[in-house]
Amino acid sequence: MKIRFTLLIFISLLFASFFCLQAPVSGAQVVKPVKELKRDLFSVISLPDPIEGYNRVIFEFNDFLMVWFFDPLMTGYSFIVPKSGRKHIDMSIVNLEYFIHLVACLMQGEFKGALIETERFFINLTLGVGGIFDVAKSWFGLQPHTEDFGQAFAKWGIGPGFYFVLPIAGPSTFRDAIGMIFFVACHPITWIPVPGLGTFVFVNRMSLRVEQYMSIRDPALDKYESMKDMWYLNRKIEIENLDRSDHPYFTDDKGRF
Amino acid sequence: MYNYRYRSLFQCFMLALLTAFIFLTPSLACFAKDHATVQIIKVKGYNTQDEVRDSIRFALCRVSKSNLSFWGREYPINAGFYNKGDICSVSVVEDRPKLLYKLWMQEKSAPLVIVLPGIGSHFQGMGLNAIAQVYYDAGCSVVIISSAMNWEFYMAASRSKAPGYIPTDVEDIYNALSKIVAEIKKDNVDKIKSVHLVGYSLGGLHTLFLAEREARSKKKIGFKSYLSIHPPVDPYSSMFIMDKFFERGTGWSEKEMRLKIERSVAGYLQLVDDGLSDDKVKILKDEGEVLIAYAYRSSLRELLLSICKVGNDMGFIKEKYGFTKGALYKELNPYSFAKYADSFVKKAAAMRLGNDLSMKDMASNSNLHTISEFLKTADNISLIHSLDDFLINKKDVIWFSRVFGERAYFFRNGGHLGELYTAEAKVSIVKHLDLKF
Numbered sequence: 001m002k003i004r005f006t007l008l009i010f011i012s013l014l015f016a017s018f019f020c021l022q023a024p025v026s027g028a029q030v031v032k033p034v035k036e037l038k039r040d041l042f043s044v045i046s047l048p049d050p051i052e053g054y055n056r057v058i059f060e061f062n063d064f065l066m067v068w069f070f071d072p073l074m075t076g077y078s079f080i081v082p083k084s085g086r087k088h089i090d091m092s093i094v095n096l097e098y099f100i101h102l103v104a105c106l107m108q109g110e111f112k113g114a115l116i117e118t119e120r121f122f123i124n125l126t127l128g129v130g131g132i133f134d135v136a137k138s139w140f141g142l143q144p145h146t147e148d149f150g151q152a153f154a155k156w157g158i159g160p161g162f163y164f165v166l167p168i169a170g171p172s173t174f175r176d177a178i179g180m181i182f183f184v185a186c187h188p189i190t191w192i193p194v195p196g197l198g199t200f201v202f203v204n205r206m207s208l209r210v211e212q213y214m215s216i217r218d219p220a221l222d223k224y225e226s227m228k229d230m231w232y233l234n235r236k237i238e239i240e241n242l243d244r245s246d247h248p249y250f251t252d253d254k255g256r257f
Numbered sequence: 258m259y260n261y262r263y264r265s266l267f268q269c270f271m272l273a274l275l276t277a278f279i280f281l282t283p284s285l286a287c288f289a290k291d292h293a294t295v296q297i298i299k300v301k302g303y304n305t306q307d308e309v310r311d312s313i314r315f316a317l318c319r320v321s322k323s324n325l326s327f328w329g330r331e332y333p334i335n336a337g338f339y340n341k342g343d344i345c346s347v348s349v350v351e352d353r354p355k356l357l358y359k360l361w362m363q364e365k366s367a368p369l370v371i372v373l374p375g376i377g378s379h380f381q382g383m384g385l386n387a388i389a390q391v392y393y394d395a396g397c398s399v400v401i402i403s404s405a406m407n408w409e410f411y412m413a414a415s416r417s418k419a420p421g422y423i424p425t426d427v428e429d430i431y432n433a434l435s436k437i438v439a440e441i442k443k444d445n446v447d448k449i450k451s452v453h454l455v456g457y458s459l460g461g462l463h464t465l466f467l468a469e470r471e472a473r474s475k476k477k478i479g480f481k482s483y484l485s486i487h488p489p490v491d492p493y494s495s496m497f498i499m500d501k502f503f504e505r506g507t508g509w510s511e512k513e514m515r516l517k518i519e520r521s522v523a524g525y526l527q528l529v530d531d532g533l534s535d536d537k538v539k540i541l542k543d544e545g546e547v548l549i550a551y552a553y554r555s556s557l558r559e560l561l562l563s564i565c566k567v568g569n570d571m572g573f574i575k576e577k578y579g580f581t582k583g584a585l586y587k588e589l590n591p592y593s594f595a596k597y598a599d600s601f602v603k604k605a606a607a608m609r610l611g612n613d614l615s616m617k618d619m620a621s622n623s624n625l626h627t628i629s630e631f632l633k634t635a636d637n638i639s640l641i642h643s644l645d646d647f648l649i650n651k652k653d654v655i656w657f658s659r660v661f662g663e664r665a666y667f668f669r670n671g672g673h674l675g676e677l678y679t680a681e682a683k684v685s686i687v688k689h690l691d692l693k694f
């Protein structure tokens with residue numbers, strides 16, 4: 001009888017607790033403060049900067065040039081050439097860089113990329129009127145593989161070295177600066193003997209990027225650090241090819257997202 | 258025998274039913290009371306992922322270029338909403354640089370809406386400009402300023418050695434807004450019909466405290482209505498949640514951590530450039546948490562840098578602010594918000610107020626519960642939130658619906674601010690501000 005009574009009480013409470021679990025009021029979320037961070041995330045994704053003093057001087061020089069020389073120059077240039085005109089000029093230059101993309105793809109063993117770049121070059125050269133229109137992408141869905149020598153060196157396992165700000169050219173690493181020497185040497189514009197052509201190509205490209213530069217620069221207190229972090233993250237994304245929306249990580253997501 | 262067994266089973270069942278009824282009645286009553294006033298704003302076709310990845314969709318709040326003419330698109334300098342805003346300045350605190358703000362004035366007389374952003378945001382931030390555009394397109398003149406926890410506001414308008422204590426921050430914002438509104442009214446006498454205040458995230462919390470501040474002010478700014486979007490109830494707990502996000506990757510190897518950050522940033526950039534892909538943000542949940550924490554911690558680090566720049570480090574930082582900053586950053590990087598609050602904010606508040614405060618005092622004075630009586634009766638304040646915002650919990654939702662009653666509107670999903678890009682949200686933030694046209 002006693003056991004039965006205990007059982008009765010137990011079952012009653014079980015029922016009651018089950019029903020009460022359905023009540024909508026939840027307890028307050030208790031958040032304990034994290035006093036000391038166990039890991040310095042900033043240093044994980046930051047570049048070594050042993051020549052910070054030099055880099056900051058060059059950065060200030062570049063920034064001064066950007067704000068007081070290139071920005072007004074590009075503003076004037078942008079008034080003469082409309083945005084789509086500037087875009088198409090840049091597209092044709094990118095098409096001329098085919099050889100660099102091809103070699104950089106082959107250096108990384110990206111044979112599919114090399115093939116796609118070759119197809120893109122010929123399609124854009126012919127149907128795209130000398131590369132002014134990127135019909136390879138818009139008509140045939142061929143995504144660009146704009147690889148460079150710095151990316152190829154990175155794939156070979158060569159580390160970035162350290163942060164290195166180049167006069168006028170801007171943020172780089174020691175490895176990418178070496179890559180840039182090869183880039184300039186292999187660039188078709190270097191070998192076309194038209195005075196000022198290189199400057200024109202540079203100004204045209206920068207005119208499309210000045211807005212982006214200012215959008216990072218203006219809200220930052222330490223413009224150097226912001227630019228360095230953003231540039232390096234972007235560069236790492238380029239090296240891992242995560243800047244392509246057709247990257248297998250994004251397309252073959254297997255329900256990850 | 259059988260009869261006895263059935264009878265005891267029946268007794269058992271009846272007793273259970275009775276006990277459940279006793280326990281359940283108050284809960285049911287509570288449920289009915291709490292949920293009766295929760296008004297849901299429906300969003301068509303919102304494919305939710307989770308509260309973290311939904312929050313990242315705030316990146317889709319961008320200044321719209323669709324209403325630009327052909328010439329505006331081709332020659333974008335000074336065309337488009339972002340560039341059309343005038344960057345103005347006003348002196349707020351003596352011997353300090355002027356406070357910058359951005360202003361879009363309508364041609365004709367219109368309501369003036371001031372928008373306060375989330376923690377650490379600069380007035381040139383894209384999300385803030387996009388919300389300003391919603392109000393401008395609805396026919397209002399709009400002003401935006403940087404967050405009280407942004408370096409720009411701190412260096413120009415904060416009278417504390419370190420911002421973060423809500424009551425003193427609210428005083429500083431109120432002081433700055435009174436000067437900004439006076440300046441605008443001076444130059445545009447007949448162009449302002451009424452003044453309204455909107456804030457989101459931490460700015461939403463500031464908005465509610467500012468409403469209370471305005472109510473007891475003798476020299477009023479003259480706000481006609483307020484809208485608070487996604488405010489936290491307890492800002493300190495919310496910031497500790499962000500600290501926790503930052504700690505998420507503690508178990509990851511350095512390589513894994515780096516790759517996850519790269520993937521999350523790549524996914525974020527794709528979202529900004531191309532919008533949602535397959536109706537999804539292509540970032541994993543843990544990557545999203547680290548990404549949110551990284552953005553928030555970057556702004557805290559920048560705030561700390563500005564504190565060091567003006568020499569207000571109060572002895573907490575050994576390294577001096579100089580031309581090179583590598584060593585200084587090494588000292589600033591490990592600062593969580595909890596550490597910042599427990600050192601900088603606590604000491605700065607004590608110096609400003611003349612009496613020591615414990616963390617518990619600071620947290621309770623910054624909590625919305627302190628002004629609940631005022632909020633219950635202020636019928637010119639509305640609230641927009643989402644049920645799954647990670648900065649609040651279910652108890653907070655109930656508290657909001659009890660305090661604001663029919664002035665509280667909730668989205669089912671969106672996490673923290675992640676539904677604001679939708680057309681329904683844009684309509685709602687205009688509709689519930691109670692503008693006087």
